[in-house]
Amino acid sequence: MAIKKKISLLGGTGDLGTGLASRLLNSGYEVIIGSRTLEKAKQSEQTLGSNAEGMLNKDAASHGEIVILTVPFAHQRNIVEECKLELSGKLFIDTTVPLMPPKVATVQLPEAGSAAQISQNILGDEVRVVSAFQNISAELLQGNHKIDCDVLVCGNKKESREEVIDLINSIGMKGWHAGMLANSAAVEAMTSVLISINKHHSISHSGIKVTGLKD
Numbered sequence: 001m002a003i004k005k006k007i008s009l010l011g012g013t014g015d016l017g018t019g020l021a022s023r024l025l026n027s028g029y030e031v032i033i034g035s036r037t038l039e040k041a042k043q044s045e046q047t048l049g050s051n052a053e054g055m056l057n058k059d060a061a062s063h064g065e066i067v068i069l070t071v072p073f074a075h076q077r078n079i080v081e082e083c084k085l086e087l088s089g090k091l092f093i094d095t096t097v098p099l100m101p102p103k104v105a106t107v108q109l110p111e112a113g114s115a116a117q118i119s120q121n122i123l124g125d126e127v128r129v130v131s132a133f134q135n136i137s138a139e140l141l142q143g144n145h146k147i148d149c150d151v152l153v154c155g156n157k158k159e160s161r162e163e164v165i166d167l168i169n170s171i172g173m174k175g176w177h178a179g180m181l182a183n184s185a186a187v188e189a190m191t192s193v194l195i196s197i198n199k200h201h202s203i204s205h206s207g208i209k210v211t212g213l214k215d
């Protein structure tokens with residue numbers, strides 16, 4: 001069996017980070033939970049159990065082979081800038097949706113085009129930025145049940161997207177090549193569309209499903 005990579009989650013103490021961490025742990029990955037405080041990181045370590053380790057965000061960025069960012073858009077820039085040095089040479093998965101409360105059901109993309117593009121602009125070409133998971137509700141990740149919605153994966157290098165798709169497939173979801181990082185704008189915007197659908201049709205977690213597959 002191939003040895004699974006060590007995955008760090010920056011801001012991994014939150015809703016999405018905890019959900020992803022538990023799915024990753026269930027699939028045999030070693031997971032590092034990053035936080036602004038060691039105390040909070042260690043609390044998550046206790047809750048998640050063996051194979052989880054809590055660290056400060058910078059240390060988590062340094063120790064993870066793949067690093068996933070799970071902080072709200074308002075804090076994305078600060079964390080990415082703070083961990084820039086530690087992220088050099090790594091695969092960086094950005095889950096950020098540029099939601100600007102209170103109008104979270106309205107698409108409000110940043111000037112750079114997308115949240116993922118902000119990360120790429122800060123980190124430069126030495127970091128392989130791939131975006132994913134923006135359309136998956138954190139609540140859906142709780143538990144071990146099958147998740148019946150797809151994950152669109154954007155990034156400028158096909159091999160990097162492939163690596164993220166393999167990771168997504170290995171934790172029980174279906175990942176798709178969704179093109180260059182510029183396309184992340186559409187995926188991030190889709191989250192507000194899904195929030196609108198949830199609201200108007202009283203659905204808890206609407207999601208994306210790719211159709212038209214060959215039999």
Ligand SMILES: NC(=O)c1ccc[n+]([C@@H]2O[C@H](COP(=O)([O-])OP(=O)(O)OC[C@H]3O[C@@H](n4cnc5c(N)ncnc54)[C@H](OP(=O)(O)O)[C@@H]3O)[C@@H](O)[C@H]2O)c1
Pocket residue numbers: 011012013014015016017034035036037040041069070071072073075078079095096097098099133134135136137138139
């Ligand atoms: N929740 C979802 O269903 C969902 C789905 C798809 C995508 N996303 C995206 O995933 C990201 C995380 O969402 P979430 O709902 O998990 O967020 P969250 O629970 O509100 O926050 C995640 C973590 O961010 C850290 N944080 C809070 N304030 C911060 C600050 N001022 N500076 C640095 N870090 C700070 C906190 O970690 P510490 O206090 O431990 O440092 C917190 O646990 C967002 O960008 C969101 O758009 C979320």
